[in-house]
Amino acid sequence: MSAMELDIANGDATPGLAHTPTNTSLLVSLRNVRFNWPGQEHDVLNIEEFFLREGERVFLQGASGSGKTTLLSLLGGVISPQSGTIRILDKDVTGMGHAARDKFRADHIGFVFQQFNLIPYLSLVDNVTLPCRFSRLRRDRAVSKAATVDAEAGRLLEHLGLDVSVLGSRPVTDLSVGQQQRVAVARALIGSPELIIADEPTSALDVEARFAFLDLLFREVKESGATLLFVSHDPALQSRFERSVRLSEINSASCHMGEGI
Ligand SMILES: Nc1ncnc2c1ncn2[C@@H]1O[C@H](COP(=O)(O)OP(=O)(O)OP(=O)(O)O)[C@@H](O)[C@H]1O
Numbered sequence: 001m002s003a004m005e006l007d008i009a010n011g012d013a014t015p016g017l018a019h020t021p022t023n024t025s026l027l028v029s030l031r032n033v034r035f036n037w038p039g040q041e042h043d044v045l046n047i048e049e050f051f052l053r054e055g056e057r058v059f060l061q062g063a064s065g066s067g068k069t070t071l072l073s074l075l076g077g078v079i080s081p082q083s084g085t086i087r088i089l090d091k092d093v094t095g096m097g098h099a100a101r102d103k104f105r106a107d108h109i110g111f112v113f114q115q116f117n118l119i120p121y122l123s124l125v126d127n128v129t130l131p132c133r134f135s136r137l138r139r140d141r142a143v144s145k146a147a148t149v150d151a152e153a154g155r156l157l158e159h160l161g162l163d164v165s166v167l168g169s170r171p172v173t174d175l176s177v178g179q180q181q182r183v184a185v186a187r188a189l190i191g192s193p194e195l196i197i198a199d200e201p202t203s204a205l206d207v208e209a210r211f212a213f214l215d216l217l218f219r220e221v222k223e224s225g226a227t228l229l230f231v232s233h234d235p236a237l238q239s240r241f242e243r244s245v246r247l248s249e250i251n252s253a254s255c256h257m258g259e260g261i
């Protein structure tokens with residue numbers, strides 16, 4: 001189905017404007033965003049428009065150094081653009097102060113990082129429940145699904161194929177890469193954030209394990225109703241996604257990032 005057909009099926013298309021759906025269907029919309037790192041001559045990102053519809057699973061592809069992680073940091077409110085607007089859940093993230101942005105991120109965005117970023121001195125369950133310490137909203141949502149946040153962590157881990165009664169007492173650093181990945185996914189999903197951002201979480205895996213991981217991630221994201229933005233420079237994964245975006249196609253600064261061809 002083409003983007004326009006998809007818009008029409010969603011009832012939100014204006015013919016000819018298939019790439020700009022109405023705000024009601026958008027979870028994320030980014031307009032006229034420019035960003036350059038301090039001290040750098042050229043913009044890393046200059047994006048006229050980028051959006052994610054509610055419930056979409058989108059693959060973002062681009063060469064190393066092209067600005068993928070920078071874009072995710074903008075979406076997460078970790079950094080601010082020099083100009084332009086970023087709206088998430090119909091809130092202007094760019095207009096928020098630091099504390100409000102941190103809170104917004106903790107409440108609404110689950111990150112799966114390339115290196116998982118598990119905390120070595122926390123237990124398996126405490127690693128998963130960490131976002132609930134920073135977000136009352138996610139804690140309340142987790143508790144509404146199970147009796148306690150720990151019980152919800154256990155439920156998610158079990159769903160992802162990890163037995164807490166067997167693995168729970170081991171340091172998380174002793175878990176296999178595939179197991180650590182699942183812990184990182186459970187941590188991103190706990191408390192049902194609306195947006196899941198995954199920054200190359202499969203790069204350490206062989207091809208078969210990558211597809212198995214994607215299946216698992218898709219199942220969980222679908223069940224929670226979240227929108228997924230999955231970043232990778234591995235084109236083999238692209239066909240599994242509803243939509244694929246190449247950063248160089250939306251980023252007019254890409255000629256400075258060695259991705260303009
Ligand atoms: N904290 C930073 N300070 C200054 N420059 C940075 C910083 N982070 C990234 N950059 C620069 O911004 C550009 C884009 O980097 P970014 O990490 O977003 O790329 P990427 O597409 O995620 O690459 P990779 O696929 O290797 O993860 C690079 O030129 C990089 O050197």
Ligand SMILES: [Mg+2]
Binds near residue numbers: 068069070
């Ligand atoms: Mg990166």
